[in-house]
Amino acid sequence: MPKNKKPAGGRPAKNFEPRYAAQTSFQDRKRRPGTEGPAKPGSKSPSHRGYRPEAESTGDKGRWNASDRAGRTEARNIRTSARDDRPARSFEDRPARSFDRTERPARSFDRTDRPARSFDRTDRPARSFDRDERPRRDAGERPARSFDRTDRPARSFDRTDRPARSFDRTDRPARSFDRDERPRRDAGERPARSFDRTDRPARSFDRTDRPARSFDERPARSFERRDDRPARNDDRPARSFDRTDRPARSFDRTDRPARSFDRTDRPARSFDRDDRPARSFDDRPRRDDRPRRTETPNRSDWNATPKRSAEHDQRVDVVHERLQAQAVDAATETGAGFAELGLGDNLVRALASLGAASPFPIQAATVKPILDGRDVLARGRTGSGKTIAFGAPLVERILRAQAGQRREFGRSPKALILAPTRELALQIDGTVQVLARSVGLFTTQIYGGVPQARQVGALKKGVDIVIGTPGRIEDLLNQGKLDLSQVQVTVLDEGDHMCELGFLEPVQRILRATADGSQKLLFSATLDREVAALVDEFLVEPAVYEVAGEDQDSGTIEHRVLVIDHRDKAEILGSLVDRAGKTLVFARTRAYAEMLAEQFDDAGVAAVALHGDLNQQKRTRNLEKLTSGRVNVLVATDVAARGIHVDDIDLVIQADAPDEYKTYLHRSGRTGRAGRTGTVVTLITRQRQRRMTELLDRAEIQAPFEPAQLGDDLIEEISGRQLANVTA
DNA sequence: AAAAAAC
Structure with missing residues (x-):
């Protein structure tokens, strides 16, 4: 019912707008310079059920939808080969156009087709598959779907009834529908999985040989972990080195199981609290032994935010699990401009063009250590300018590393920036690209949800900085289309988030593909000990920064x-x-x-x-x-x-x-x-x-x-x- | 438990 209303109501206005919004500024900036060429004849409307015209367009739809259907696969193969040809002409034009075509016609149809839109929404969860089936049920079943939305149970019944969907199940491991049906096939796995979560660290070990472990050894794993590690360390030179150097960390590891339990289980924390104070004291003195950290007192190390009572301090430590941080005094650091911090003239001008005339505190803090090649953990509250804080020194550093060298065609990227969402990756590129271009470096975005061709084309031409999300990056990595072995600097934006359940392992695999011992930077407004999973393996003697007095509540x-x-x-x-x-x-x-x-x-x-x-x-x-x-x-x-x-x-x-x-x-x-x-x-x-x-x-x-x-x-x-x- | 991230 609501759907009927929508078409008649506010929808129309909305739908008209997209026409003019055809392309997003971010995307335009990058690869579309010359390519605004809109739709050609034979346009298609991939995302709308009603329209699926020519065979050509079917191909593109397949691209966007499921890669699972046999017919689709054919079409895709055709298209893929076509794409492979394209690069010869111009990477930029082709993919962009086909993309546009797909989008624009769709829009105009949308407008004609109000209902269509609302159907989209309804269909979304089952998207790719729904599209395949749309012709059949469109007319009759729509209303039912809208109910489905509100009413999940109804959906699951549908699925049970449809043989086709059971195939879908196989195809979509991640779908929400799976949950309803998991009991059947996952009966054995499920419990195991939940254990996994509890024992996250164990997972990383699973990686090496998942099948066996994940089913058999779950409960035991958490205990085995410690035993396993030494062995692993032997495998990984960098790691074992780290551990030897970092007593504090090895303690962390011992603590980790407890920590992950905490996450799952808050009550458990109260138990940990007894332990934690001890821990943190254990940790800190040791860390203070390190040159950098002896400079700062324990308490302010931990938390630049003013915390009055010792009891409160302790609680904060426990609850926030904050990383030891070197508090940066904004007053003393902001005296210097970007140039004084070591950035070149072009870069400084580019920063000014972005509205960054003089460094924000977090920027003042991190530029130098990053230029020095140090691994850096930085916490700056939201909106404090973190993107420039890592973007500017990263560009400068890559520039210096390439000084005197020609930018070869097909060169491998020298820097990588990972973000948790596509929108964020786009946004980061919007800033970093301006900085990179100002010194003649190139960036490209590598993220999912869009055709690969243009991204692969850019990589073939050669880029200096890759910015993207883990899924597509790992995909291209596995396909051999992305070479990270030359990456000297990697940034994890929202670093703590990148250490969470769904991200950690892909991120670890990606980081392992970067140059050995290369520089790693973790930034977030909420950087805490959760990042230890990455810090332990990939960072060496990281400098930790946050800005004094700049906590979120201030x-x-x-x-x-x-x-x-x-x-x-x-x-x-x-x-x-x-x-x-x-x-x-x-x-x-x-x-x-x-x-x-x-x-x-x-x-x-x-x-x-x-x-x-x-x-x-x-x-x-x-x-x-x-x-x-x-x-x-x-x-x-x-x-x-x-x-x-x-x-x-x-x-x-x-x-x-x-x-x-x-x-x-x-x-x-x-x-x-x-x-x-x-x-x-x-x-x-x-x-x-x-x-x-x-x-x-x-x-x-x-x-x-x-x-x-x-x-x-x-x-x-x-x-x-x-x-x-x-x-x- | 949800969301995100590849096709």
Whole structure:
């Protein structure tokens, strides 16, 4: 039903816009310079069920959709070979065009086809497969699907009924549907997996010989770990070296199992607390023995944020597991300009063109050690300028390393920047590319969701800096199309996130493909001991930085918590987003994000969604809509929680409270960037107050809890609507 | 438990 409404309602306006938004600025910057050439005849609409015209277009669709169907595979092969030919002409033009073709026609069809759009949403979870089946069920089954969304159980029944889907199952290991069906095949594996999570470190060992271990040795593993390691160390020169040098770390390892249990199991922490103080003291004295760290007292080492009581200090250590950091005094460091820090003239000019005339504190802190070739861990609060803090010295360093050398055709990349989401990778490239170009270096983006051809083409021509997400990078690595052996500097942006469950192992494999002993940099607003998994293996004597007095709570963000009745939630949200400024709404699930966007849209507040169920084109486009101000409301999952920078977001609404304090910090950090002000509102029910209090406590955020009901002035005040009305 | 990340 809602779908019927949408087509008639707010949708139209939305759909028209994409035409003009055809390409995103980020993508354009990179490879499209000469290629704006729009659709050619024979365009297709890959992402919309109704239209799947010519055979040509079918090929492209296959690209975007499932690579699983036999027919598709054929088409893809044809297309692939075609692509292989293209590079000879121009890498840039071809892929871009085919991409455009795919997109644009689709849009125009969209408009004609309102229902189509909403179907997309409905179909998303099962995307690739749905498309294949669309012709058949489109007409009849749509409504059913919309119910499915709301009603997951219904879906699972569908699947059971459809033989085709059971094949799908095989194809989509990651699909949410799998869960329903896992019991059958995973019965044996499942329990094992959950153990895996608990014993994360064990996984890395599994890698070497997964099949055997993952099934048999789970419980024992955590104990074996320590026994295993020495053996492994023998295999890895770098590692064993590290360990010998770092007593503190080997202690960490011993502690690790406990740590990972903590994550899974909070209560366990209270037990650890008894241990931890001891640990941290063990660690710190040792670390202080190192030259760099003797300079700073223990306490400020750990945490530059002022913590008064020793008891509080201890708690902070435990809860945050913060890394030992060298506090950088902003006052003393900011005296120097970028040039004084060692960056070349061109680079300094490029920085100025980006609006970075003089270094922010975190930048002042990290440029020198990075230029010196040190491994660096850096924590700077959200919006503090971390991208430039690693981007500028990275470019300078690569430049110096290549001084006097020709840039050969087909050269392998010398630097790698990894990000957890495609949008963030794009954004980082937006900054780093400007810096790189200013000194004649080239960057390329390597991320999923788009055809490989253009990326591979760029690599063939030769690039200096690769920026991307782990999945596609590893993919191209395995295909032999990406050579990381010459990589001298690797950056993990959102480094702590890159150490989490789904990321750690791919990231480790990628890092192992970089040059032995090459420089590694980890940046995040919430860098904690979780990164030990990577630090232990890949970093040598890392310098650890954070900026004194620059903790998250010292920022320019006002935090508020509204305690509401669950039944009022939708309306309160609708009221909050009905405002003048840019608003970012976070939802816990893709489906809810989608639903809220539709709700707002239907209510007359133009809104778009951003989540992993959208194709990359729409993701990029929807984010760009907020950036450009074409819409003021973006409803996103945590895909947008980290790193994404949009100017002027002055209100962040958490429709669902986050589960983790880190998530809270990152989400709220989408506002109040670079010294601007912003408000973060979190909606919770009464039952959630306690959990929320604990979370805010961990985040070290002060936020009043305010009961709110429909129509309260409070809501008007937060949305700023009164002000907006006056202005209007 | 969800989300993200390859095809």
